Amino acid sequence: MTAIAQSASSETFVLNLGPQHPATHGVLRVKLVMDGEYIVEAEPVLGYIHRMHEKMGENRTWAQFLPNTGRMDYLHALAYNHNYVCLVERAASIEVPERAEYIRVITNELNRISSHLLWFGAFVLDLGGFSPLLYAFDDREQILDLLESVTGSRLTYCYFRFGGVYNDVDQDFLDGCKAFVARLRERMPMYHNLVTKNIILMKRLQDIGFIDAEMCRKYGATGPVARGAGIDFDVRRHEPYSVYPRFDFDIPVYPGCDSMARYMVRMDEMEQSMRIIEQAVGAIPEGPVMAAKAPKIIKPPKGDYYHAVETARGSFGIRAVSDGTNTPYRMKLRTPSFSNLVTFGEAAKGMLLPDALALMGSLDLVIPEIDR
């Protein structure tokens, strides 16, 4: 790859990929220095959808910031909700009832599957295959219906509360979860037959888009990008939170470092999420869903707090500094796609344009979460 970059002639041109481009899925702009179809240099340019969520967090009360979290990564909003409520619960020492924890896990994993399904469709769309997108949306629709029935919204959820969840789930929801898992189990082989085993797709993904463990460490890439590079790291397993340690699930790790490895990690993760949902639905205890002694006004004691969760894209961390008042003194959000994107600049060097776009698709970027 470096050999190609070195032999590049001086006749290069700059191609602005974005901010409006079908493959960037949002308002990401990548400044590409191209030599013919080869990429000499790739520089992601950010900030087109920056909304100052961190500053907003410092300007409002702890509770008022909660809806903001669902609007960063709109594809896995519940994990962002979850991280923030976990952080505040840790800071203000609020105990969460067991049933609420189970509900959190179930809804979170459903949301993770819906995020991965959308990524799957959009990724294959990037590669020029249109039909799998609509099959994936068909399945995703079932999840959105389920989540709508308990949370009231379909995309930017704000369902978790400090000390529990907003409302209890009913038997219909639990039955719906079981039915959904059975349905998706049945359809997964179809996805693999139609897409994963397709020779064109395999040729486009295998050994292309090289991101190795060293690069992941250098840029702080997490999630499926790191697991596709052979790094066995999942926040749910290695810094456990909620009731995740009670469930039996595997962390899919592929040592391939290529786009195919990242693809396979996500496909396997959907299956693991289904396992978690099954176990959680089977073992969900009765009881309240809100802590009895949750304070109305949150004033965490002075201190520096950090909490991280595993979202569909990687490790999302919030660091909040409390000065003991009802607004945070400092709010710092560490979002996974930001770190994952930075690897693109290095990995795309010397690649052909279509391969670079396949690589970008395999990073599963959500732009509002990068800019936040």
Next chain:
Amino acid sequence: MTIDSELLRLLLYVVGFIAFIATNAAYLVWLERKEAGHIQCRIGPKEVGPFGLLQPVADGLKLMTKQLIIPKGADSFLFRLGPVLVMTPAVMCFVTIPYSDTIVARNLDVGLLAIFAFASVNVLGLLLGAWGSRNKYAVISAARVVSQNVAYEIPMLIVIVTMVMVTGTMNLHEVVTSQNGGFWHWNIFRFSASPLMPVAFLIYFVCMLAETNRAPFDMAEAESELVAGAFTEYPGMGFGVFFMGEYANIVVGTSMATILFLGGWNCPFGLWPGLHWFLIKMYALIFTVIWIRWTFPRTTFYSLLNLSWKVLIPVAFANLILTSALLKVL
């Protein structure tokens, strides 16, 4: 009197072909959208007219009423010339295609040659249009179009040469009459000429997909990579003409497949030959073309060239040599 009837004949065929091409272009879009809808578990167009049958009319009106914008800095002559150069050769191809024993505008003795000569001009149209629109995506696409077409014309023409050797003529009418009878007489199953005939058909079909820039070889359009490739800057009918040209080329390509391999207007069982059999075979092939587009992801440029130079050309050559050897021996 003879001049009059000749003129009338000319007029009839010109009007007939233009109507056939326009209807095909419009309703193949409809078919494509309906078929895509069916494959993707949705309905497809249904609002305009029964079963959305008036959708192409609405689309056409929309395209025609749009302003023709020529981008600043573009070469306006080449920009206008591009769509014309794609559309005209496609229309010209129809001149020698025999649709049945009697329906053919001009039964040329070099019909086969004429068609592939005209068909190769369409590359020039795409190249000039893309170059003239002065857009970086379009220029990348232009470069792709040229090398793609060069790479794919070679195996295609080798297959055509094989077919000329087998049938002994370049006259399309005679090509079909040499396959008279049931389906075992068709060139695709003519194992006495070469056991690789079905493979030759496959090579032709793949090359045709690549020539007409259809998925999975739609590198020139590649909407997720190059926005719209060569057509990025084209507004309204400029784009519309490109689009019609693409569908006309598909019709030509599948017609040629029907004539060369599937026995033209012959019935598979030797009964009632005629136009309807030609159309059935042609539309079955078009249906397959659309089916492929909505099933497969796009290949990349180098794997496409690899396929052409490492697989298709050697196999086509092997078929050529085998066929000529068998013809010599038998």
